[in-house]
Amino acid sequence: MLSKPIRRSVLVFAGIVAVASIAALLPFTLSGYVPACAVPEFTGAYLGQAPPGSTPRLFAPGVVSNRADFEHSAAVFSPDGRELFWCTNVDMRTDPPGEGQRLYFTRQVDGVWTAPEIAPFTEEIPAPVQRPVFSPDGSRLYFELFNFPTGEDDSDIYVVERGADGWSAPASVSPLINTGVIERLHCATSDGSLIFSRDPFTNREEIYISRLVDGAFTEPEQLGEPFDSAAHELALVMAPDESYLLINVTRSGMTDELYVSYREPDGSWTERIRAPYECGGFLALSPDGEYLFFLGEGIYWVDTSFVEELKPTRANGSG
Numbered sequence: 122m123l124s125k126p127i128r129r130s131v132l133v134f135a136g137i138v139a140v141a142s143i144a145a146l147l148p149f150t151l152s153g154y155v156p157a158c159a160v161p162e163f164t165g166a167y168l169g170q171a172p173p174g175s176t177p178r179l180f181a182p183g184v185v186s187n188r189a190d191f192e193h194s195a196a197v198f199s200p201d202g203r204e205l206f207w208c209t210n211v212d213m214r215t216d217p218p219g220e221g222q223r224l225y226f227t228r229q230v231d232g233v234w235t236a237p238e239i240a241p242f243t244e245e246i247p248a249p250v251q252r253p254v255f256s257p258d259g260s261r262l263y264f265e266l267f268n269f270p271t272g273e274d275d276s277d278i279y280v281v282e283r284g285a286d287g288w289s290a291p292a293s294v295s296p297l298i299n300t301g302v303i304e305r306l307h308c309a310t311s312d313g314s315l316i317f318s319r320d321p322f323t324n325r326e327e328i329y330i331s332r333l334v335d336g337a338f339t340e341p342e343q344l345g346e347p348f349d350s351a352a353h354e355l356a357l358v359m360a361p362d363e364s365y366l367l368i369n370v371t372r373s374g375m376t377d378e379l380y381v382s383y384r385e386p387d388g389s390w391t392e393r394i395r396a397p398y399e400c401g402g403f404l405a406l407s408p409d410g411e412y413l414f415f416l417g418e419g420i421y422w423v424d425t426s427f428v429e430e431l432k433p434t435r436a437n438g439s440g
Contacts, residue, residue: 163234177423186419195405195414197253204228206253222249242288252306276303295338307357347382347390355402361410369400394431
C-alpha cells in the first residue's frame with residue numbers, strides 16, 4: 122500500500138493530468154479562448170449543431186455556451202447565416218458579472234466556422250457590450266454600450282457598418298435615439314427601423330420605434346400594446362416577415378415569461394398569448410425564423426413550431 126504522502130502526490134499528479142487532458146479538448150480557458158488549433162472543426166448551418174425540436178437545447182455547448190463563463194445575450198446570426206455574435210464574460214471568476222462582458226463572434230470561412238474571438242471593433246472599449254442586433258441586410262450591427270464614452274450611469278445604442286475591409290469603428294446610432302437615460306435595444310424591423318425601450322425597470326419605461334428614412338433615424342414614436350404593458354419588457358423580437366412578435370417580460374423580477382402576439386390582416390396586433398417557455402431577458406430569431414435563441418443557464422435554442430400552434434385562427438388572415 123502507498124504511504125499517505127506518496128499516495129496524495131500520485132493523486133494530485135493524476136488530477137493535474139486529467140484536468141490538462143480535459144482542458145486540451147475545450148475551446149475555452151478561464152481567462153479566454155485558447156488558440157484556434159484547439160477548437161473542434163465545425164461545418165454546416167448553425168455550427169453543425171443538431172436541430173433542437175420543441176424541447177430547448179443548449180446551443181453549441183463548450184463553444185458558445187460554456188459552464189466556466191457568463192453568457193449574456195442570445196445567439197445572433199447574420200441574415201445570410203454565416204456569422205454569429207454573442208456576449209459573454211470569459212473572466213467571470215475574476216471580473217464581476219457584466220464588467221468583463223465582451224462581444225464575441227465566429228464566421229464561416231470556406232465552409233468552416235472560425236475559432237471564437239472578440240469582435241475587433243470592441244477590443245479597446247472599456248465598457249460592457251450587450252444585445253447585438255443585425256440590420257435586415259446585414260450591413261450594420263447594432264449593440265448596447267454601458268457608460269461609454271461619457272462615464273454616465275446609462276447605456277446607449279451604437280452601430281458599426283460593414284465595409285470592404287471589415288467593420289467600422291463604433292458610432293452612436295443617433296442623437297434622436299440616445300439620451301441621458303438607459304436605452305435598451307430590442308430588434309430591427311424588416312425596413313431597418315429600430316425598436317428599443319427607455320428607462321427599463323422603472324415606472325417610466327416605454328417602448329419606442331425610430332424609423333429609418335433615407336438612411337437616417339427619425340424622432341422615436343412611442344408604441345403601445347402589444348409592445349408595451351404594465352410589466353417590464355426584457356426583450357422583443359419580430360418575425361422576419363413581421364407576422365408575429367415575441368415578448369419576454371418579467372413581473373416583480375420573479376418570473377421571466379414569453380408571449381407571442383400576431384399581426385392581424387388590418388395591421389393591428391392580437392392580445393399576447395403565453396408561450397410554454399421561460400427566457401432570461403434576451404431573444405433572437407434565426408434568419409429564416411425557424412429557431413428561437415434565448416438566454417437561460419447558457420444560450421439555448423428551440424424551434425418555433427409553438428408560434429403556429431398558438432396562433433388564433435383569425436390571425437394573419439387564416440381561418
